[in-house]
Structure formats: structure tokens, C-alpha cells
Amino acid sequence: MFSLYNLVFYKRYTNCYITVSSWKILIIMKKLIKGLREFKTTYVSSHQQLFEQLSQGQKPRVLFITCSDSRVDPNLITQAQLGELFVIRNAGNIIPPYGATNGGEGATIEYAIQALGIRQIIVCGHSHCGAMKGLTKLHSLDEEMPLVHDWLKYTEATRLLAKEHYSHYKGEELLEIITAENVLTQIENLRTYPVIRSKLYQNQLYIYAWIYQIETGEVLAYDPETHSYVSPQSLLSYLPDDEIVLGYHSNGNGTKTSSDGQTTTESEEVVFDTYQGFPMTRLSKAQIERIYRGSATN
Numbered sequence: 507m508f509s510l511y512n513l514v515f516y517k518r519y520t521n522c523y524i525t526v527s528s529w530k531i532l533i534i535m536k537k538l539i540k541g542l543r544e545f546k547t548t549y550v551s552s553h554q555q556l557f558e559q560l561s562q563g564q565k566p567r568v569l570f571i572t573c574s575d576s577r578v579d580p581n582l583i584t585q586a587q588l589g590e591l592f593v594i595r596n597a598g599n600i601i602p603p604y605g606a607t608n609g610g611e612g613a614t615i616e617y618a619i620q621a622l623g624i625r626q627i628i629v630c631g632h633s634h635c636g637a638m639k640g641l642t643k644l645h646s647l648d649e650e651m652p653l654v655h656d657w658l659k660y661t662e663a664t665r666l667l668a669k670e671h672y673s674h675y676k677g678e679e680l681l682e683i684i685t686a687e688n689v690l691t692q693i694e695n696l697r698t699y700p701v702i703r704s705k706l707y708q709n710q711l712y713i714y715a716w717i718y719q720i721e722t723g724e725v726l727a728y729d730p731e732t733h734s735y736v737s738p739q740s741l742l743s744y745l746p747d748d749e750i751v752l753g754y755h756s757n758g759n760g761t762k763t764s765s766d767g768q769t770t771t772e773s774e775e776v777v778f779d780t781y782q783g784f785p786m787t788r789l790s791k792a793q794i795e796r797i798y799r800g801s802a803t804n
């Protein structure tokens with residue numbers, strides 16, 4: 507029940523009386539506060555070791571870039587634990603190109619790569635994206651939501667590409683295409699960051715393009731070989747085996763030995779021999795040879 511005390515408190519800080527609509531808003535807040543209690547008494551108490559570990563520091567392995575949309579939850583859809591994903595969220599999962607703005611996206615990317623040593627990035631768009639809908643009616647946003655209008659400039663390449671190549675598509679179909687192309691545009695934007703470029707050059711970074719389907723809970727991953735989004739399950743065989751990863755074990759003196767006897771130092775990157783087209787940033791040895799001839803070492 508909403509008590510007299512709450513009402514006085516509410517009036518004191520907002521200088522207005524409660525209307526039916528604000529009553530509903532406060533009920534939602536009540537639900538969230540109850541949720542805080544529930545989280546602490548059930549989840550935290552049953553994962554004490556994890557929280558103890560996390561209090562010592564974070565070591566996320568993946569930078570997950572997605573939309574702010576309330577229907578997309580990176581940890582939920584990947585079933586990742588707390589501490590496993592480093593997340594950037596904004597309207598339309600957009601990354602402004604390097605130097606275009608001094609926003610938080612660039613700083614967060616830099617921190618993820620340089621300070622946290624993250625070597626895998628997922629850019630994840632989703633179906634029914636409001637920001638992508640906005641891109642289809644950009645002219646009307648100018649007055650309605652000028653900040654959104656300006657923000658969507660960072661995906662102008664998507665709008666133009668859709669206009670010039672997919673004008674025969676309309677409605678939901680066009681929206682799907684725009685959403686899928688936007689993820690690829692944002693990966694191109696990501697590549698403009700020096701820190702990303704440098705790691706790609708050294709073959710130490712993997713970037714994945716995903717689309718999350720709200721209605722089915724399914725995720726599709728971009729396959730550059732076929733320029734299409736496919737089930738990531740079909741690409742699992744191109745990713746390293748758990749056993750291969752686990753086969754690299756530390757011998758306690760700062761080096762790791764793989765099952766085939768190769769030894770690397772702890773700080774060295776383990777480069778997996780994956781399918782040429784997936785992850786999409788993986789260059790073949792022939793490509794590296796051709797592009798970086800003279801700089802590649804044996």
C-alpha cells in the first residue's frame with residue numbers, strides 16, 4: 507500500500523500530488539525495489555564465490571555492442587554470467603567512426619581493448635529496432651527528435667545503401683535488411699579506431715555480426731562467405747574446440763603448452779586456425795602474406 511508517509515515524501519520532492527498515471531509509475535518502482543531485495547537474498551547468496559571473485563576485478567572476454575532496446579538482454583540471450591560480457595548499448599547499436607565525436611563509445615572501446623585485453627567483439631542488432639525504423643523516416647525526425655536525427659548520421663551509409671540497392675523492398679522486409687546492413691556498417695565504423703585497426707593487423711581481434719530475433723529468441727550470425735546471416739550453430743565447427751582451448755594449460759612458470767607441444771608465453775595471443783571466412787575479421791595466411799609482406803614473421 508502507498509502510505510501517507512510516501513505521499514508526503516512524494517509531495518515534498520516533486521511538489522505535486524499523485525495522479526493515476528504517476529501512481530502506476532510508482533508501482534513499477536516498487537516492483538524494481540522488491541527485485542533488488544530478491545536479487546540479494548537469492549542470486550547473490552547462491553553465487554557468493556563469484557561475487558567475491560568479481561570484487562577483485564573484472565576479466566570479461568567479449569565486448570558486446572547492442573541496442574538499448576529493453577527486449578534485448580546480452581547476458582540473458584547468451585546465458586553469460588556476470589563479469590563475462592563488457593557491454594556498450596545505445597540506440598541502434600551504433601559506433602560513430604573514430605574522430606567523429608568524443609562520445610563514450612570510443613572511450614569504452616579503447617578501454618575494452620587496451621585495459622581489459624578483450625579480443626572478441628560482437629555487434630548485435632535486433633528485429634523491430636526503433637532506431638532502424640527512424641532511419642527509414644529520417645526527414646520527419648528532424649523536428650520530433652533532433653538528437654536521434656543527428657545520431658543516425660553515423661549510419662548514413664546504411665540508409666544510402668538501402669535506398670540505392672533495396673528500394674524495391676518495403677515495410678518489415680526493408681527494416682530487416684536495414685537492420686542487417688547496419689550491423690555491418692557499424693563494424694566498418696569500428697575498424698576506423700586505431701586500437702581496433704592495430705589488433706586486426708596483428709590478427710589478434712575477432713569481430714562478429716549478430717541479429718537477435720525478438721519473436722523467436724533466435725540469433726543469426728553473419729557469414730561473410732555467403733553474405734548472409736545464418737544460424738551460429740552451423741558455424742560452431744569452425745570455432746576452436748573446448749578441448750583445444752583447455753589443452754593450453756599453464757605450467758606455472760609463465761608459459762603454456764598446447765597438446766601438440768607448442769609453447770607460448772602467458773602474454774602471447776593464442777591464434778586459432780579457423781575457417782577463413784568466420785570470424786569475419788580473420789585473414790588467411792595467403793592474405794596476410796600478400797597484404798603485410800615483409801612485416802609478417804615466421
Ligand SMILES: [Zn+2]
Binds near residue numbers: 573575598632636
Ligand atoms: Zn533497437
